[in-house]
Amino acid sequence: MKALIFAAGLGERMRPLTDHTAKPLLQAGGKPLIVWHLEKLAARGIRDVVINTSWLAGQFPQVLGDGSRWGLRLHYSYEGPTPLETGGGMQHALPILGDGPFIAVNGDIWTDYDFAHLPSTPIGEAHLVLVDNPPHNPQGDFHLSASSLLASDGSPRLTFSGIGVYRPELLQRRPIADTGLEDGPARFKLAPLLRSAMNAQRVSGEHHRGRWTDVGTPQRLQLLDRQLGDNTSV
Numbered sequence: 001m002k003a004l005i006f007a008a009g010l011g012e013r014m015r016p017l018t019d020h021t022a023k024p025l026l027q028a029g030g031k032p033l034i035v036w037h038l039e040k041l042a043a044r045g046i047r048d049v050v051i052n053t054s055w056l057a058g059q060f061p062q063v064l065g066d067g068s069r070w071g072l073r074l075h076y077s078y079e080g081p082t083p084l085e086t087g088g089g090m091q092h093a094l095p096i097l098g099d100g101p102f103i104a105v106n107g108d109i110w111t112d113y114d115f116a117h118l119p120s121t122p123i124g125e126a127h128l129v130l131v132d133n134p135p136h137n138p139q140g141d142f143h144l145s146a147s148s149l150l151a152s153d154g155s156p157r158l159t160f161s162g163i164g165v166y167r168p169e170l171l172q173r174r175p176i177a178d179t180g181l182e183d184g185p186a187r188f189k190l191a192p193l194l195r196s197a198m199n200a201q202r203v204s205g206e207h208h209r210g211r212w213t214d215v216g217t218p219q220r221l222q223l224l225d226r227q228l229g230d231n232t233s234v
Contacts, residue, residue: 001120002097003046004090005037006162007107008054008083013216022056024107025063026221029228032063033215034107042070044115046103050075050093054083079185086190091171099168106162110224111212118165124202125170126194130158131212142198142205150205152195161212170197 011018017026024034034051041049049072053060057078067074077093084092090104101121111131119127128150133140140157142150173193174186197203215221 001046001100001102002048002050003041003103003105004050004052004093004097005034005105005107006052006086006089007034007060008052008057008079008089009108010055010083011108014218014221017218017221018055020056022053022059023215025056025059026215028110028215028221028225033110034060034064036110037105037107038064038067038070038072040113040115041103041105042072044103044118046072046115048073048075048096050077050096051107052077052079052084052089052093054079054081082187084185084187087171087174087188087193088186090166090190091174092185094168094171097168101165101167103163103165105164106214108215109162109213110215110228111161111163111208112210113161113163113208113212115163117206118163120165122165122167123204124200125167125173125197126203127165128194128203128205129161129163129208130205131161131208133157133159134212134214136214136216144205144207148204148206149201150194150198150203152198158207161208162214170194173197 007024011023014023025032051060053076075096079092130144137159141160143154143157170193173196213224
């Protein structure tokens with residue numbers, strides 16, 4: 001099983017911190033955000049990790065190297081100066097990820113979730129980890145049923161953590177009308193594909209009740225850094 005870390009975003013909400021540092025390389029608790037993921041993926045038994053890049057792409061191999069220090073093989077999927085969004089980035093990385101299920105995680109989150117809990121083979125086309133709704137997303141994203149299936153409608157709703165397991169077949173749900181970059185790969189979001197799969201009852205989920213942070217602002221990064229510094233056992 002392989003993994004993909006989304007790291008191609010421009011980090012616009014994190015400026016000025018991201019003027020000179022790619023967002024997943026910003027530090028919390030003494031190490032870059034992305035390194036927390038690499039350590040968890042290695043502990044899960046993953047050996048090949050794809051990192052999609054765009055903004056300040058050259059910083060990633062400079063900081064992370066080939067991944068051997070974590071027992072990993074890192075592969076960099078450069079998308080050009082314009083990020084391809086989550087769906088386009090995932091599709092662009094498929095030649096490296098292969099044709100089997102893979103883990104994907106947002107590079108700009110932090111969590112104590114144990115990646116060992118992720119299924120190696122999702123029941124349907126995807127399995128998503130949900131968390132309690134944070135203050136910046138009070139309405140949540142998806143409804144988790146008693147049978148562990150996700151729906152785009154329904155109540156109560158939880159927030160997508162940015163952690164999931166996907167089958168490549170999910171990307172076949174992309175409408176033909178979606179357009180890509182001129183003479184380049186397609187740029188599209190993953191969420192509409194997930195909602196389409198949910199309507200077909202092809203997405204399962206779980207509720208993580210532990211710690212999770214969407215590091216979307218400098219203030220949240222500062223708070224996370226302080227919390228991790230106060231808790232050396234994490």
